[in-house]
Amino acid sequence: MSEPLLEVRDLSMTIGGRRRRRTILRDVSLRLDAGRTLGLVGESGSGKSMTARSILRLLPAGARTEGTVRFDGASLPDLSPAQLRRVRAHEIAMVFQDPRAHVNPVRTIGDFLTEALVLNDGVAAAEARDRARAGLADVGLSEPDRRLDQHPHELSGGMLQRVMIAAALLARPRLLLADEPTTALDVTTQSEVMAIVDELRRELGTAMLFITHDLELAAAVCDELAVMYAGEIVERAPAAQLVSSPRHPYTAALLAARPSVERRRARMATVGGRPIAAYEAGSGCSFAPRCPHAEERCRTAQALRPLGTAEVRCCRAEELETAAAERGEEAVR
């Protein structure tokens, strides 16, 4: 097997002071080949954003990580600050979940978009402005020329998200970390913008880690999906397979709870019971307290293990699959 573009292995993260150290991520492993797309899906608080931030070393104060993060063969945690800046400027771009927190409110959209091109790549100001204008048009923003002279507060949340996507792709990165890049958009526009992102990304050969709580949207955009729960990956599989035959009861529950497309706007996917944070999890399966199939042995630690072309963190996966097949259902649904 060739070396992946991004390889995350056994990534764990804790945060807080010595007395109140909390676990945020547990043994997260991901693999993404050049030009491919991986969706990271899970309920709020499951650790999706922290995973992306750990990759780029954009961590909150007091965070500590363990494990391996390799990009194109280089260990990112071992890079010097200058080397990391170079990676962030040229190789890995991130679209943050909250765009307003990541733009300077007193600078224009044009300055925001052109700054990196001028400073990092030595592009002349006029050409940088042309590229920025073209980038805004590419992501479907109306009146791109006027936008360049506007300030962030003059744009809606959805417009600002498009600006962030344009900014991320202007650097022609090899990897895009897109953290809920379309949440401020309505459902129809979300699909449109993701189709645009996918088209641009394919043209550039950029790989993408797409973070969302929307399993259906992720399945439409991504080659593979990884489902997170309480700071760990509970299932990973090719996207179509994960949606048609989920192997982990949590994935199955997410799918069963998914609202129809028409109702998607009004209601987010919910699963019975409250999701727990990673630091609340005991030593056994973290989903067991909410799982309709939980039994005694689910109280012991569960490893993410291969099952056909998937990987699943559930000791009952085969049994549940067989039982479902006997009832004429797909997998554990």
Ligand SMILES: Nc1ncnc2c1ncn2[C@@H]1O[C@H](COP(=O)(O)OP(=O)(O)OP(=O)(O)O)[C@@H](O)[C@H]1O
């Ligand atoms: N700065 C921080 N300090 C301490 N804990 C944090 C910090 N940011 C996030 N957390 C905690 O880390 C856990 C994972 O958070 P994360 O933001 O990665 O979740 P998420 O899956 O991205 O959720 P959402 O879908 O709401 O964006 C949560 O329990 C959250 O409360």
Ligand SMILES: [Mg+2]
């Ligand atoms: Mg998040």
